[in-house]
Amino acid sequence: MLARPKRQRQADIDQRILRLHTAMADKLLRNPKMLAPVYEVLEQRYQQGMMRYGSYLLWHGILESYNQPEQFRALLLASDTRTASLRRQTILIGILSEEERQAALSA
Secondary structure, eight states, X not given: OXXXXXXXXXXXXXXXXXXXXXXHXXXXXHOGGGHHHHHHHHHHHHHTTSSOHHHHXXXXXXXXXXXXXXXXXXXXXOOSHHHHHHHHTOSOOSOSOXXXXXXXXXX
């Protein structure tokens, strides 16, 4: 069995992460009360030094666009390498149940 190149493995992982973030964006937009805990995670990670200022600003900008659903989705799901990297260390934790996570990954 041949091993897939690292670049292909990374692309596959990014695709799975994108599917999860698509499901999380949809759920967040349906449930505005879920946004406050996301802001708390963002602030905690930044205050604890787990996130650089640039990532903090990018996440904050994405969250600030929440009231404009199309823009929120576009920013969160952007295909550029910086946003893909940002999603790899997501602050959107606890949004999906295990069943929702599995459904997103199998879609």
